Each structure stands twice: as structure tokens, then as C-alpha cells.
Amino acid sequence: MALLALPAAAxxxxxxxxxxxxxxxxxADETRNPGFFWVEQGEGLFSARPPQGQACIVxxxxxxxxxxxxxxxxxxxxAASGKLLNLExxxxxxxxxxxTQPAFGHESAELLAMTAYIASLSRGxxxxxxxxxxxxxxYEAGKAFFERRQGQLNLSCQQCHDGLVGQKLRGDTISHGAGTGYPAYRLEWNSVGSLHRRLRACSLGxxxxxxxFGSPEYLALELYLAGRAKDLPVETPAIRR
Ligand code: HEC
Ligand code: HEC
Structure with missing residues (x-):
């Protein structure tokens, strides 16, 4: 029974x-993975005392x-707001x-560094x-999004990330879109970026x-992807092309 109930995530x-x-x-090599530069920045920020308020580490x-x-x-x-929150x-x-400080802001160097640092504490x-x-x-909204055909190319996420896994596309090998290494260092960005930045690239594609960034649509999608990735290890900061 339990086996039958398992989603494709298996x-x-x-x-x-x-x-x-x-x-x-x-x-895998912390000394050669540029993402660890962001992790170190995040670790520093975590202990830094802001002008007012307390350091995170307090x-x-x-x-x-x-x-x-x-x-x-x-x-x-x-629990308090009923909203879906990702780590950011x-x-x-x-x-x-x-x-009691102003928000860092989506895709800011600070938020990327802090998120990379905290996610890196769960590596493995x-x-x-x-x-x-x-x-x-x-989760259901994310699943529906994943399965819905969209865009001028009329393709769903699922068609690529389930149907075409292992195939080449513009020099990439299509994966399951697990997203377990984000924020990740992408060579194309020459920087670390969030999962939502990657999702925007797929939508544009x-x-x-x-x-x-942080929209209800991508948050729901992120939850669905994380559900599919159940039991896969956290790998932040990953490196991607
Ligand atoms: C005044 C105390 C305080 C400060 C300052 C503070 N936090 Fe928190 N934080 C909490 C409490 C309380 C919770 C909720 C209880 C919990 O989940 O452990 C929490 C929860 C969290 C969580 C979720 C933990 C989990 O297991 O889900 C993260 C991540 C986090 N804080 C990061 C930060 C970061 C990054 C900073 C600095 C920018 C920060 N916190 C500053 C008190 C604080
Ligand atoms: C035309 C095929 C195509 C479609 C449609 C598509 N993607 Fe992608 N996606 C890619 C390719 C190619 C990559 C880069 C290689 C890889 O990691 O799979 C990628 C990467 C990703 C990644 C990063 C995986 C990692 O480990 O770095 C995630 C997450 C992702 N896609 C999610 C989605 C979601 C969600 C949708 C639907 C909104 C979607 N993709 C639509 C082709 C596609």
C-alpha cells in the first residue's frame, strides 16, 4: 500500500x-566551490551586530x-499568518x-548569503x-502549476523535468528539477542565485x-518540488551551469 501511494518523487x-x-x-570541494564565498559572508552577517536590535546569533x-x-x-x-514561507x-x-531591521530584499547579496549559510548547515x-x-x-497548487502547459512553447514543467530527464537542451542535461542545492552558484549568473531566479529562467525558456521572487505561484511550486525531492540531501551551495 505504502509503496503504491509513493509519488513520482521516489x-x-x-x-x-x-x-x-x-x-x-x-x-564537493569547499575550497573550489565559489558558493562557499557566500556561505562565509552569511556566517559573518549572522554574528554581526546591526545598528539597533540583536545579532542573529544572540x-x-x-x-x-x-x-x-x-x-x-x-x-x-x-502558523501565525497562515502564509507559505520559504527559507528566505x-x-x-x-x-x-x-x-527590527529593514528587510534585506529578494536577491540581495545579504539575503543570498544568509540563506546559503543557513541552508549549508543542513548539507547532507x-x-x-x-x-x-x-x-x-x-502543495496541490504547486502540483497543478507543475503539470500545466504554459507559454508560447506550450510546455509544462513536467514535460521537461519528468518526460525529458537525461536529454540535452542547449548544452544542459535536463534533471528532475529537484532544486535541493539552492541558493546555487550558476556559471551563467557568475553568482549565487535563488531557486526562484532559476524558476524565472525556466518560465522565460x-x-x-x-x-x-517570493510570489505565491513560485512558493507553491517550490513546496511541490521540495515534496518531490523528499529524502534527497540538501546540497547548498550547489554549482550549476
Ligand atoms: C530576538 C531573537 C531573534 C533574533 C534577533 C533572530 N531570530 Fe530567528 N528566530 C527567533 C525565534 C523565537 C524563532 C522561532 C522559534 C524557532 O523556530 O526556533 C526564530 C526562527 C528562525 C528560523 C527558523 C528556524 C526553524 O527551525 O524553522 C530561522 C532560519 C531564523 N530564525 C533565522 C534568523 C536570522 C537569519 C536572524 C538574523 C537576521 C534571526 N533569525 C534573528 C528569534 C530570533
Ligand atoms: C523546455 C524544458 C524545460 C521546461 C518546460 C522547464 N524547465 Fe526547468 N530546467 C530546464 C533545464 C534545461 C534546466 C537546467 C538543467 C537541469 O538542472 O535540469 C532546468 C533547471 C531547472 C531547475 C534547477 C535544477 C537544479 O538542480 O539546478 C529547477 C528547479 C527547474 N528547472 C524547475 C522547473 C519548473 C518548476 C518548471 C515549470 C515552471 C520548469 N523547470 C520548466 C528545462 C526546462
Whole structure:
């Protein structure tokens, strides 16, 4: 029974399995993986005292233990607001409500660094988002988005990331779109970028609407992808082409 109920996620592989051997080695080597530069920046920021308010580390002592595993549980529904928050959203919430500082802002160097740092504390731990209960409607919305044909090319996410896995497209090998290494360092960006930045690139690729960073559409999609990736290890910061 349990086996039959398993979603396609059972076969979903990490994007890292589709890397060239050279890039896979570079990703694994902290001294050669440029993403670790952002991780270090994030670690510094975590301890830095803002003009007012407290440093993150004052409330989150021993982050290597206290925040280890946190990233495996995002996106998740915020109990107080009922909103779906990804890791970036939770960090911004703490930044504004608890640290009483202005939000870092989507795709800012600070938010990317902080997110990369906190996600890196979960490296190797299995993804474990809730997709039932309060999360269910968001998960279902993400699934519907994933399966819907869209854009001038009239392609769904699923057609590429389930149907064409392993095929080449413009020099890339199409993966399952697991997204377990984000924020990731992408050679094309020459920088670390968020999962939503990657999703915008995929939307543009099929000439479909690009939703905003942190939009409800991409958050729901992120939850669905994370649900499909259940039990895959967190790999932030990954390296991608
Ligand atoms: C005044 C205390 C305080 C400050 C300052 C603070 N936080 Fe938090 N943070 C909390 C509390 C309380 C929670 C919710 C309880 C929990 O989940 O452990 C939380 C939750 C979190 C979570 C979610 C943890 C999880 O397991 O889901 C993250 C990530 C986080 N904070 C990051 C940060 C970052 C980054 C900063 C600095 C920008 C920061 N926090 C500043 C008190 C604080
Ligand atoms: C025309 C085929 C195509 C479509 C349609 C498409 N993508 Fe992609 N996507 C790619 C290619 C190619 C890459 C880069 C190689 C890879 O990692 O799969 C990629 C990368 C990704 C990644 C990053 C994976 C990683 O590990 O770095 C995610 C996540 C993703 N896509 C999600 C989506 C979602 C969600 C949709 C629907 C909105 C979508 N894609 C639509 C082709 C597509």
C-alpha cells in the first residue's frame, strides 16, 4: 500500500547527478566551490551586530546545532499568518520582526548569503517538508502549476523535468528539477542565485509569465518540488551551469 501511494518523487534524483564529473568535484570541494564565498559572508552577517536590535546569533546560539536541519523543512506554512514561507521568507521575518531591521530584499547579496549559510548547515540532511495539513492546498497548487502547459512553447514543467530527464537542451542535461542545492552558484549568473531566479529562467525558456521572487505561484511550486525531492540531501551551495 505504502509503496503504491509513493509519488513520482521516489525516483527523483538530485540535479548534481547530472553534472559533468569535473563540476561535481568542484561542487564537493569547499575550497573550489565559489558558493562557499557566500556561505562565509552569511556566517559573518549572522554574528554581526546591526545598528539597533540583536545579532542573529544572540537568539540563535550554536547555529551549527540549533539551525541544523531547518532548511529541510522549508517551505512551510507559518502558523501565525497562515502564509507559505520559504527559507528566505523566514529569514526576512526574523530580520524585520525580531531583529527590527529593514528587510534585506529578494536577491540581495545579504539575503543570498544568509540563506546559503543557513541552508549549508543542513548539507547532507534529507529534505523533509510537510505536504499535508495546512500545507496541502499550497502543495496541490504547486502540483497543478507543475503539470500545466504554459507559454508560447506550450510546455509544462513536467514535460521537461519528468518526460525529458537525461536529454540535452542547449548544452544542459535536463534533471528532475529537484532544486535541493539552492541558493546555487550558476556559471551563467557568475553568482549565487535563488531557486526562484532559476524558476524565472525556466518560465522565460518556454516564453511563459515570469512570476516575482517570493510570489505565491513560485512558493507553491517550490513546496511541490521540495515534496518531490523528499529524502534527497540538501546540497547548498550547489554549482550549476
Ligand atoms: C530576538 C531573537 C531573534 C533574533 C534577533 C533572530 N531570530 Fe530567528 N528566530 C527567533 C525565534 C523565537 C524563532 C522561532 C522559534 C524557532 O523556530 O526556533 C526564530 C526562527 C528562525 C528560523 C527558523 C528556524 C526553524 O527551525 O524553522 C530561522 C532560519 C531564523 N530564525 C533565522 C534568523 C536570522 C537569519 C536572524 C538574523 C537576521 C534571526 N533569525 C534573528 C528569534 C530570533
Ligand atoms: C523546455 C524544458 C524545460 C521546461 C518546460 C522547464 N524547465 Fe526547468 N530546467 C530546464 C533545464 C534545461 C534546466 C537546467 C538543467 C537541469 O538542472 O535540469 C532546468 C533547471 C531547472 C531547475 C534547477 C535544477 C537544479 O538542480 O539546478 C529547477 C528547479 C527547474 N528547472 C524547475 C522547473 C519548473 C518548476 C518548471 C515549470 C515552471 C520548469 N523547470 C520548466 C528545462 C526546462
Amino acid at each position: 525516483q527523483v534524483k538530485s540535479g548534481s547527478e547530472f553534472l559533468s564529473p569535473g563540476m561535481a568535484r568542484q561542487q 537568539c540563535h546560539a550554536e547555529p551549527r546545532q540549533s539551525l541544523r536541519g531547518a532548511a529541510t523543512r522549508y517551505p512551510q506554512v507559518d 521568507g523566514r529569514i526576512e521575518q526574523c530580520r524585520v520582526e525580531r531583529q 540532511l534529507p529534505m523533509d517538508v510537510a505536504t499535508d495539513g495546512a500545507a496541502k492546498p499550497f 518556454v516564453r511563459a509569465t515570469q512570476f516575482d
